[in-house]
Amino acid sequence: MRFATVLFLFTLGSVCGQATAERKLVYVTVLFRHGDRSPIKAYPTDPYQESDWPQGFGQLSQEGMRQHFELGHFLRKRYNGFLNESYNRHEIFVRSTDYDRTLMSAEANLAGLYPPSGQQVFDPNLKWQPIPVHTLPKSEEKLLSFPLDDCPRYRQLMSETEHAEEFVNMTIKYQDIIELVGDKTGLNATSVESIWSVYDTLFCESRHNMSAPDWVTPQVLQRLKVLKDFEIKAIFGVYKQLEKSRLQGGLLLGEIVKNLTKMAAPDPEQQLKLMMLSAHDSTIAALHMSLDVYNGRQPPYAACQIFELYREDNGSVSVSMFYRNDSTVDPYSQQLPGCSLDCPLEDFVRITRPWISDDRDKECQVPSNGTNKELIISLLVSSCLLFILIIVLLSVICSHKSPIRTLGYQHVINEEVADGS
Helix, strand or coil, X not given: CHHHHHHHHHHHHHHHHXXXXXCEEEEEEEEEECCCXXXXXXXXXXXXXXXXXXXXXXXXXXXXXXXXXXXXXHHHHHCECCXXXXXXXXXXXXXXXXXXXXXXXXXXXXXXXXXXXXXXXCXXXXXXXXXXXXXXXXXXXXXXXXXXXXXXXXXXXXXXXXXXXXXXXXXXXXXXXXXXXXXXXXXXXXXXXXXXXXXXXXXXXXXXXXXXXXXXXXXXXXXXXXXHHHHHHHHHCCCCHHHHHHHCCHHHHHHHHHHHHHHHCCCCCCCCCXXXXXXXXXXXXXXXXXXXXXXXXXXXXXXXXXXEEEECXXXXXXXXXXXXXXXXXXXXXXXXXXXXXCEEHHHHHHHHHHHCCCCHXXXXXXXXXXXXHHHHHHHHHHHHHHHHHHHHHHHHHHHHHCCCCCXXXXXXXXXXXXXXX
16 A cells, blocks of 8 residues: 555656646746836935935936846846856847946846856956846837837827826825925925825935935825825826727837747747846836736836746747746736736737737827817808808899899798898
8 A cells, every 4th residue: 555655656746747847948038127226306305416326316226236136146046957057148138228227237137147157257356247238229219118208199198097087086085195295395286196206206215214304204105105106007007008008018018929929939049048128117017007917016126027938848838927026035926817827828919919009100199089070070061051152142143133023933032041041
């Protein structure tokens, strides 16, 4: 009996091990937010201005460097055996937005992912090697920096969002805190949208042990945080989320889906294994909204979104998603609505298709609301009536010159003129 049990467990373990071995990781995309930084700007009455920060506003701090060095170590551990231990330029492609903090985050991350060894060590006293990070000018960036402000229809949607019930209710509920911020910061106008920058500045200062003004109590800061989270949500959702996605985050989602589809086809010459994207909290939020998995909270520093593409021995391909927003625990598995955790690629493509535009330029055009059409129709009708009136008047004039005159006929003509006018 004992022998049979041992044999059963051994067989089961062999079968499970074989099943596990059949699923092979073939490609990974990671998108992360930059690390800890200084504020983007200060409000008018802020006691701390740009000169109080070592490198000025919007710059990666040393804590931010450490966060991404740690994330690089995590990626090395997670993909050890999949990625070469030493840097191979054919295996990885790194792209960043053209901001100091995202470029530096990518570099710090790569330092943790690819510590040099052997021939790649160019200085024995330096455990670092240069690895290229690609970027585009800010004016040309269409995949990693959201929201894009080049779309008239999106601007119209944001204007309409301010009148949506959820947005109006939040404004009413937090009107007192909005007015408080206006009174204390010296800003000319405050709203749900402008709260973000104030909270961000206070948050950055608190992380760097700078004293908060007396009016910034823990309760005030918490309420500002709620408004800040809502503001990010409103940019990509709250109102017509699907259409906003097609004009914003769907651009990045479309590129990711295209790359996953391309990498799913077996190609012995294909060497690329990791696509690394260094961007912002709004980039992750836009993507999460397009995937319909947004948790309603601002992605923290060094938050990392992961897409893993697996191929089975039978040729089937699946996508697994993970989100790392806490360095103290393993990444959270994410489930695309309408699919399993290990989502078959064909289902992943089908489910995400409605969120991706085929012609964004066309969809960005502001649709007619009917006013112009109604005006044109009204002008046409008026022109036709005017034309008829002129014909009737000419007929009346001609009838007076006619040698045959009847009062009855003249009476009918006059009635038609009166009706036409």
